[in-house]
Structures are given as C-alpha cells and as structure tokens.
Amino acid sequence: MRISLEWLKEYVDLTLPPEQLARRITLATAEVEEIIAPPAWQGVSIGEVQSCVRVPGSDHLSRCTVQAGDGIHQVVCGAPNVAAGQKIAYAAIGAELFSPRAGKPQKLKPAVIMRIESEGMICSEMELGLSENHEGILVLPADAPIGTPLHDYLGDTVLVAGAWAHRADLLAMLGIAREVAALTNQAVREPELAFVAAGRPIAGTLTVEVADPDLCNRYVAGVVEGVKLGPSHDWMQRHLEAAGVRAINNVVDITNYVMLEFGQPLHAFDYDTVRDHHVIVRRARTGERLTTLDGVDRELTPDMLLIADPGGPIGLAGVMGGANSEISEQTKTILLEAANFSGMNIRRTSTRLGLRSEASSRFEKQLPAELAIKAARRAVQLMVQICGGTAREGFVDVYPVPQQPVRIELTAARLRQVLGIEVSTADVTRTLRALGFGCEWQAPDRYLVDVPYWRMDVRIADDVVEEVIRILGFERLPSTTIAGRIPELLPQPRRALRERVKDILAAAGAQEVITYAAVSEEQLRKVTPAEDLAILQPLRIVNPLSAEHELMRTTLRGSLLETLHDNLRLRRPALSLFETAPVYLPGDDRTTLPEERELLIGALSGERLDRWGHGSGEALDFFDAKGLVETLDERLRVGLSYRAASDPILLDGRTAEVLAGEVPVGVVGQVHPDVLARFNIEREVFLYELNLAALLPLVKAVPEYAPVSRFPAVVQDLALVVSEDVPAADLLAAIGRSKLVSDVRLFDEYRGERVGAGKKSLAFSVSYQAPDRTLTDADAAKEQERILRGLSHQFGAELRK
C-alpha cells in the first residue's frame, strides 16, 4: 500500500516526521519498505501571473509578469494555457529543474528570448517531475499562497508499506489512519457521508437478486443520473497518483478513490446497459463466457460468481467488470455496486483465471459486510459533488444476514499468561479504544472487548493480546528464559549417524557437497536403467521451476557425477566428494508419504598428491574408494564385508557389494566409462554408496573393549600361494579365527611367472599373542603349522617357497 502523507492528513493529524512515523508503523503495524520523499524543488515557489501578453511575431510565446515572494519578474512562457490571474509554480534563476529537452536536471539561467529578457520559468508538471505532462504549465488552486516554497505546498511523502494476508483494513487510508491515530494518540476523522439525493426513489427502478447468498453476503446498489464524464479534480488525481493508481475519468476515479479510502472495491456499471435494470448475483453456468474490462474473453466455470442481468454476465464478481456494461462517453446514469463476497471464492476465481486486481486482492482477505454501505454512500456523495449527478433516493441493499458484532472476553490472567508481564488496565483500555475497539473492564478479572466491524481478523482473546502489545511496543517485554521441567529425551539416531559419517569422511579428505533434491528426467536416465525407472517411478513435481528440477530423485548418483564434472574444469589433481541425503521412494500408494531413505554417496577421481601437492602420476583407484568405506566401517564398528558384484553403472570385475552380515548395505566400484561419457567425464571415477538407513541398526555406538595384553606378540610373515579366484578376505578371516592370532594384515599380492598361471601369492603379517603368557617363537611356529593345514585343506593354499 502506498500511503500519501498529504492524503493521510485528511483523516488524522500527523505529529511525527515521516521517518519516525514510518518507524512506528513498521514496528507495530506493517513494514514500511520505502519512504519516497518529494523532490526538493530548490528555488521553486508559488507565484501569480499578473499580466500575460502574446509576444509579437511568435505563435506560442507569451510575455508574463509573475508576482513571486521576492518581487515581480518578467518571464517568457511558451505554454498554451498560461493566463493572467493564475497561481503557478515559479522557478527563479538558479533553480534546478528537469529539462524535457536535455532529458536531465539543469540549472536555470537568465535567458533572452525574442529579445525579451526572461528571469525564470513557469513550470510544467514534467519539469517538476510530477508527471509526464508537458502540454502546459501546472496551474495551482487560486488560494495557493504566493511566495510559499512549492515543496511546502505540494510536496508529498509517500510511505510504501507491506500488507498482511489477514488484514484487508490496512489496504485502506482509513485503516492506516486508525493505526497512526493509535500509535500517536490522535483521533481519526472519518469522511462525512451525507449527500442530497435529489432524484426519485430507487425502489422500482432497479432490482437485485442474490441467487447464491453463500458467496455474496451483501449487495448494495445505488443509481446516479446525469453524470458528466470528465477528468476528476486535481486533488483527487494527485491522491490517486500518489497511491499508484492512474487517473482515468471522474467516475472511475471516484470508485478507485473510495476503494483506497475505505478498502471497499466498488464497480460502476452503465445503468442503461443493464437489461431490465435487474442485477442477478449467481454462479456461472458451464460454458458461459465473459469479456472482461481488460478485453480478454474468458471461459467461466460454475464455481465462479457472476454479476449478471437477464441477458447474461456483465461482470466477474469481485474480480473485474465486463466490457459490455463498461461506462463510456455516452454513459448518463451510473449503477454503483458495493458488494461483499466470499473471500475464498474470489481468491479461487482470480487464481484460476490468473487475474488479480486491486478488487480481488481486497475481497480475498474477506471484507466486512458493514463496509459496503459506507463506501456506497461516499461514492454517491462524490459523484453528486464532482460529476454533477443526481442521486436516486436510497439504495438497494440485499443483506439477509447482517454482520454480527463480535465481543471478546479477555481476562487479565490470559494477558499475563501470554505476555509474561502485567499491563495496567489503563494501558489496555486506552490502547484498544484508540484502535476503535470498545473496551470495558469488568471487575474482578476481565475486559469486555467489542471488535470494530472493520477488524475481521480479531476473533479470540489472544488476537486482542496482540493488539495491546504491538501498539504498546515489544520493548516493554523483559527478556526471560523458559522455566519448567526438562523435556523427555528425544533420540535422533539417524541424524547422529549422518553427522558422524560426515565427520569421518571430511577427516579422510573428502569434501561434502549438497545438491538439489529434485533432478531432471534426463539426469536420472543417465544413471538408472529404463526398466528400473519404470518399476520405481519417481515422484513428479507438477509445477517445477525448470525441467532441471522436475523429479524427486531416487538415486544420488547423477547429482554427484554432475557436481564432479562441474568441478573438473578447476583442474584439481584429485577430487573426493561426498553427500548424504535422502532418496524419495514412492510406495504402491502414491498418495501417501514416500520412504525417504538416507544414503551416503561418494566419488573419487584423479591422482595421489606429491610432496608439492601436485599430481604424482599415481592414479587413485578402486582401493582408494574402498579404503574410505573401510575407514567408515572401522569407526562405526559395523564389520562390513565385500564381495564381487555387478551394478548397472559400474564396471564388472571392479565392483564390490558391501555387506553387513548377509545384508547388502552398499556398493563400491569403478564407474563405467559409458556412463561417465554421458556426463562428459573422461577420466576414471570410483564411487561408493552406503545405505545409512540400513546401516543404522548395525552401528555400535560403544566400542567392544578388550584389555591390552601385557604379554608381547610374536609377529611372523606367512606367504601363501592360492588359486587366483580365492578371495583374500576369506583367507584373512580364516587366519583371524585362530585364538592365538591377535592381528592379521595382508601386505602383498603377487601374480606372475614365479607362482604360475592361475595362481597368486598373498603375504600376511600375523601377530600371535596370548592374554596369559608370553608366546615363544616355537609356540607361534606350531600355531602357524596348524593354520596352514587348515588353509591347505580349505583353500588348497601352499606355503610359498
């Protein structure tokens, strides 16, 4: 809402400078987003044209004398409308004005025009920056005081204030005035609504039928005859322009003016175009159409409310009038509508049609029905006064269920319970009354609060509490902290695991990324086989911001590979990225919440770094990715195992399934070059993925502690030759099963001539240790013998010679 302070002054005295006023409004009412100060108009003051004669030999120049505050000046003026006796804006030599010719502000210099000296200028609205009008000079009202700086006379500050969804009253000057009055201890002056209705009674000349009263609480109609269309008065045009509304003609301007003043949208129909002078308020019929005032032909649906006559629609209720009943040059008689509609219905209609108007944005906040008649009276009064019309006596007022007054009981205890402070009865009463509420203290403990008709948003005691504290100011509140019991523990194991995983990976050199939860179909297809997509169809956003973010992802792979690709251009020798995020897996019933399964995904690519932080030439490989998973496992103490597996986007033979017991919980492997090509990645990428949700029950928060043995370990190396397809993990596990083996590590793998085709050699470092005695080399050798026999039997392993 644009609030012209000049206009606001008509309803309430302004006792604060604009900045302070804006601050009070921001704190208590709605944010003032901008303060638009008037131009300074340095050197421009009010003058009077004393004489004005045509310059001989010129077709448009006049030689004028202007009485200004500091004496009489001779000015040559080119405007066609200049005349003796006018009050005008006189710019003295040295004034800074917008020059339409130069297109920018210029300092006014003495000039000689057609050999006549000109000391200053009579200004147009354009030169003053008031409008685009440069047709003629700005003529001020006859009572404008000579010598007064124009800034003091015309200067208007506009406050641009935000609006709240529940307060239609703040979209009106009167509503703002009521707030300002309460904030500054002033009284509101409501406009006078009296007028003389010189015409015949309206009864019998107009009938209104509200067919759908559930959508229209009230319909007030008035008729004004003999209106003369023309421009409206300067003051009205100025107010409208300050409010950001373009002046059109006096009748339309009056409807807009009253809407801005009271907040009630009005509509003026050409009375003579309304068939039978019979207005019907009804729902649209299927297939009905209406061309609205903006020239658009619209198809209507049966939940839209219409203003119609017996011949069909003439307006879209509360949203926009119809072109067929629009007032025009020929219009003699105005049918003025001031109605009250269902806010939700108006909102649905305007949303459905994509047509929002000043009217609909007010109606949708639910206006009070009581407002209609006041606005109707005000508009008819102005039409009589300004358009020379004759009002028919009375209004048609269909108002079957009048708005009920609302009384709220607010106890002093509730006020204290919500605010945490005592507020004196005097403060409560004064504050509420200043806002227009009725407020009586009813001993011993409560206030009886009567809500004014325009405050549809105040319905319960806490609403009243808010009125009190926002006007008194939140600085009244002390800063206290919550007393009371400590709430029950709320464990968050999912979050705890996720954050541990992040810490471990970051410590292990991986960079966390966070990518978008919705992705393109194209991206999903790059990493998901078509048959999988068909089985598990991702949830689709119906109004995506772009095709890039249309599907709720069912995998994190595409996002991570895309991020990896985006960072390749940085030419870093090595990249290690990870993300933890949910994937969204719809169930069979796609109308219930999907499973949000939390996953970890990571990718590695590049080379190991040398002493200088450059690539060493040694490429990262499968085991770097696996090492990260093992590091996680070590820290989370799950006890994962790995076995060769296949994956749609990973290379066979370089892919391991990650298992917790027999439960698959993830995968690690090298991304298939064909898949990488879809992401324009031309280097090897190794990927790991863990299902954190599946891991969660397996994570041990507390380590399994065993006392450190006091007896030294005997370490012996064991080199075995086995068939190539025996997994090293199985050998490790078998060796580790010995009770005397405290630790076993693999330290070499060899394939080649020396062990023969189809074979490989694996070297283990085995620590033997007993909890209760010192083992001798002989003890260790004996145990190794035993282990070896087992391995030979189970895996065909031989000691390497």
Place this chain on the structure above:
Amino acid sequence: MVIEERDVGAIVAEARAQLAAAHDEQELERWHTEFLGRKAGRITAFLRSIPALPEDQRRAAGIAGNDANRELRAAYEARAEALRRTRLEASIASGKLDVTLPGRKPQIGRLHPVTRTLRDLLAALADLGFQVAEGPEIETDFYNFEMLRIPQDHPARDMWDTLWLDPLVDGRRPLLLRTHTSPNQIRVMQQRQPPIRIAVPGKCYRFEAVDASHEWQLTQIEGLAVDEGITLADLKGTLGELARRMFGSERQIMLRHAYFPFVEPGVEMAVDCFVCGGTGCGLCKGTGWIEILGAGMVHPEVLSGVGYDPERYTGFAWGLGVERVAMLRYGISDIRHFYSNDLRFLEQF
C-alpha cells in the same frame, strides 16, 4: 720387555701430539687402539709390565702408569667431544632448511557451509535446551498447511509458494514438498505431551524464481517450546540468547509485529547490525538492524489441533533460514553459491 719408568713420559708426549692431529673418528679410534687399546695399547702394555719390575720400582711405575692412563683417557674424551661438536656444527651448517617452504599437509576434507552453520545453530540451541527433531521433506497438505491454520484458498497461502507433487486426487494434490519445517512440529506434538522443546532442522522447498537472494531449495531451523507458563517474554529472552550465540555476545535484539497464521501474537526478530553496531551500513541497509527470523506464540487453535489444552499450555515457535544466517556470518552475497557446489566456494569454509 721391560719398559723403563721414564718411557711413560715419552709415550704420553707422543700420544698428546698424535691426538691433536686426529681430525676424524677413524683417526681418533686408531689413536685409541695404539695407546689405550685393551690388547695392544702402549699404556696398557706398560701397566701390564709393572709386576715384572723389581720390587722397589713397582710403586713409582704404578703411579706414573695410572696417571698417564687417566690423563690420556680424559684427553681422548675431550677430543672426541670436540670432534662430535665440530661434526654437528658442520652438519647443521650444510643441512640448513628453507623453513619458508610449504609443509606436507595431510589431505583433509571439509563440511558444506550449510552443514557447519546448521551445526552451530543446533549447538547454540542445545545450550538452550532444544533437542533436534527431524521429519519428512515430502509432506501432506494437512500437516504443511491445514494444521497450521493455512486453509485452502486463504490468502496466507501466498506466503508459501508451493511445489506440488503428482498425483491429483479428487481435484486436490495430497503431497507437496514441505515449504517449512513446521509440519514436523505438529508431528512431534501429536506424539508427545508437553514440555516440548525442539529444534526442527531440514530442507524446505519453495516455488520461487532463483536469484541472488532466493533459492527454491533452502534449509530451515524452527524452534518450538510448549509448556505451562511459557510467555512472549520467554521468547524474547530465548531469541536474544540465540542471537548472541550466533552473532556475538554483544548483540541486542528487537521484536516487531508480524503476521503468521500459526502464531498469535506474531513477531519478527532483528539483531543490531554486527558490522556497523547500529549506526547504519550497507549490510543493514542503513537501519542499524538486520532481520533474522519470524516468531510468535503458538496459536491456541494449533495447540488444540494436536490435542493440547490451550488454556493450560502456551508455547512459542520461530523459524529461520540457515543459508541466510550463513550469508550474514560469512558475508556471502549470492545464495546460489550454496547448491552449485563449486569447490572454490566450498573450500573457504
């Protein structure tokens, strides 16, 4: 062989001269073998020959031999020490490092700035007794709106431009991407009885054109406290403590009126500008205050909606954008950096 007593003096003189000429370990050891060696050292030999001397000469020879032995051993130690020192000094001189060369850094990764800021916020809230409660990102209209007093066709819906999911059922879409984490406040309240004191973090989504200050995916933290005796003054105190933990111990806060359908009264909280201290600068747009979050007392109808008695229990709630907090703390001017994941951005945190 019998060595005369006077020969000891000659041996010592010779030994001293040779010792002074020993310039490295090898020469020193050779010297030691020659004079003090256990097997063939000349002093050793002299001492061994003493028992063979005539009775009357043994004592004097013994004294002279032992003196010589002691003297030469001390000289040897001194020489060895001198040589060690010389060698050390030489090695220090030749192995001088350019200490300004870069060190070998272990490769460490980093957390995303949103994760870091979220953790800081949750840690601050843990201080104040708020426990984390996470909930689903895909929500129902019921939890995201209806239970929060934002009915269908209400203009308040404009405050949360929503991304809707297929399918359409009876003209309505049952699922949406949550626009705030408030729905999980409802879920927690439905499952528990007061006292409630939770912080609800998580991703939220808005139908919002992306520019330097708007993202369609964002991270929020909301706080909720419900119990007997909770007041708006408690909200003010709690938010003040939160602001000081996040933006500095000197921070002051200010509340102003605001409207959110699920609170009454509703407020917005600003902190005094931590760049200019309140005198007005670019960050606070000259106002001296920076808007941080929206808050208010939980609307009684929200409480009764989850089965709490609103006459007995009161509560407050607030919500803030984690990216906004990160932008303010780090001076980031473009919100789009967060989810474009450029390492040059991420590595700065």
